[in-house]
Amino acid sequence: MMSHPQSLQTLITEPLCFYGSGxxxxxxxxxLVNRAVVVPAHVTMLNRGNKERLDYLVQRYGVAVAGEESTRTAALQQAKVIVLAMKPVDAAHALRQLGPTLTEDQLIVSVIAGLEVGxxxxxxxxxxxxxxxxxxxxxxxxxGATGLVFSEEVSLEQRQLVHHLFEAVGTVTEIEESQxxxxxxxxxxxxxxxxxVMESMIRAGIEGGLSAEQARELTIQTVIGASHMVQQTGEEPAALRAKVTSPNGSTAAAIKVFEDAHMQDTIVRGVERCAERSREMGAALKEDNS
Ligand SMILES: NC(=O)C1=CN([C@@H]2O[C@H](COP(=O)(O)OP(=O)(O)OC[C@H]3O[C@@H](n4cnc5c(N)ncnc54)[C@H](O)[C@@H]3O)[C@@H](O)[C@H]2O)C=CC1
Ligand SMILES: O=C(O)[C@@H]1CCC=N1
Structure with missing residues (x-):
């Protein structure tokens, strides 16, 4: 089941800490800040010491930051929710260091590709x-569109909190971890x-003689319009495509070029390769002894 952004947002008052600020x-x-679902002063951002980046986050969002080793440790200890947001390659070391400092009511929310709950x-x-x-x-x-899996230790309140967090910024789909x-x-x-795809359309527009601005605006509006059509009509993309494609017309000519290049299969293979790469990154983390 996909849950959608709520019109009336719940204010999240628990201290949040982003471990990784990219x-x-x-x-x-x-x-979260745009939707006013967090109090910026209750959010702490950490990184590995890029002070300029932290200064920017303070100025732009009014959050708290922790750049020094000592303040980082304190911020992690005080947080009710720790959002793991570093690159996969940095996660093993960070998690090993974090483990002994945690209390059992602290919730870990990971956004790291491939990294399994176990x-x-x-x-x-x-x-x-x-x-x-x-x-x-x-x-x-x-x-946004967020996929979500909980470990069995997560309490009902914590589940609700994670739903509130991500429903504030888009849709949420709870799935099995294997998916x-x-x-x-x-x-x-x-x-x-x-x-x-947009880059390619803009390039073709410019090569065909449109101004860069025209090519960009036409491409943006076309992508917005097409995705809203799928959502609002409830029709399948293939049925909507058929309505654009007059027999022997210009769209049919374009689609023929794409089909000759096996574009659909290529996209499916790209999605599968992305999934496989996520699994590879997860496996590397399982074996990481750093
Ligand atoms: N960029 C994207 O579209 C998406 C990214 N993700 C996941 O988000 C995670 C982060 O990706 P990005 O934000 O793109 O990376 P990024 O390189 O922009 O940011 C990573 C951040 O982690 C910090 N960091 C690394 N090790 C640290 C440590 N030991 N202590 C404190 N801070 C540390 C870095 O200083 C940096 O602020 C990745 O694991 C990725 O799989 C998930 C969904 C989408
Ligand atoms: O490229 C990556 O590894 C991350 C995961 C999902 C989007 N970006």
């Missing part, structure tokens, strides 16, 4: 409550595929 952490933070608990060295999520960067404008990599291939990485 693109994904900022996308979630921006969505691996998180193994690296922490304890059966901590864990929510494994796969959001995407569209969370920053409230249009997480496929979901990553669709919605976690999916924005990049759409940008890739």
């Amino acid at each position: 693109s994904m952490a900022e996308a979630i933070l921006r969505g 691996t998180i608990q193994h690296l922490l060295g304890r059966k901590q409550p864990v929510a494994r999520t796969m959001p995407n960067t569209s969370s920053s404008i409230g249009l 997480m990599e496929t979901l990553t291939g669709i919605s976690g990485s999916g924005p990049a595929y759409i940008y890739y």
Whole structure:
């Protein structure tokens, strides 16, 4: 079941700590702050010592930051929810260090691709409550799509809190953990595929003589219109495509070029490869002894 953003947001008052403050952490933070579901002063952002980045986050969002080793430890200890938002390669070391400092009511929310609930608990060295999520960067404008799995240690209140967090920035789909990599291939990485198509359309527009601005605006409106059509009409994309494609017309000519290049199969293979790569990253983390 997919749950949708709520019009009346619940204010999250529990102290949150983003352990890793890069693109994904900022996308979630921006969505939460824009929707006023968190008190920025109750949110602490950590990184490995990039002070400029932390200064920017303070100025832009009014959050608290912890750049020094001592303040980092204190921020992690005080947080009710710790959002793991570092790159997979940095996660094993960070989790091993974090484990011994945790109390049992602290919730770990991971956004890290491939990192399984069992691996998180193994690296922490304890059966901590864990929510494994796969959001995407569209969370920053409230249009994210987040996949979600809970460990059995997560309480009802903690489940609700995680739903509130991610429903504030988009839709939430609770799934089985075995489906997480496929979901990553669709919605976690999916924005990049759409940008890739948009880049190609804009390039073709410019090469055909439109101004860069015209090509960009026409492409944006076309992508917005097409996705809203699928959502609002409830029709299948294939049926909507058929309505655009007059027999022997210009669209049919374009689709023929795509089919000759096996584009659909290529996209399916890309999604499958993304899922496989997430599994590879998860396996590497399982074996990481750093
Ligand atoms: N960018 C995206 O579209 C999505 C990313 N993700 C996941 O989000 C995670 C982060 O990705 P990005 O934000 O793109 O990476 P990023 O490179 O922009 O940010 C990573 C952050 O982690 C910090 N960090 C690393 N090790 C640390 C440590 N030991 N202590 C404190 N801070 C530490 C870095 O300083 C940096 O602030 C990844 O695991 C990725 O799988 C998930 C969904 C979508
Ligand atoms: O490329 C990555 O590894 C992350 C996971 C989903 C989107 N970006």
